[in-house]
Amino acid sequence: MMTLIAIFFPSLSFLLRGKIFTAIICLILQITLIGWIPAAIWAVISLQNSRADKRNEKLIKATRAR
Template identity: 75%
Template sequence: MTLIAILLPWLSFILRGRILTGIVCLLLQITLIGWIPAAIWACISLQNSREDRRTRRLIKAMKESK
């Protein structure tokens, strides 16, 4: 998924269900200068999504252990 975020940042957003963000990213990516910020944005967003998922799992495990 990280490779997709670097090569096709807009597709990374769309595959994760963020359609509007993917369209905005595609518009940014259309310009050659915007490709690098779009790829960085997609990678950071992907990392944040993974961290959120991990945090939710930890909270769920803590609640179940009580």
């Protein structure tokens, strides 16, 4: 679901994750039709990186607990 938001509403994707300054920059980029594609790609990549970071944090906590 969040990936679809990142594709169709890139700046909203950043806002929902609490990145206000990044959302403003993304909104400025997506105002133009040509800028929409890079903004969507940026939002999807950022979302995937965020998910990977959370996954890595869980793994680190799991290995430290032993």
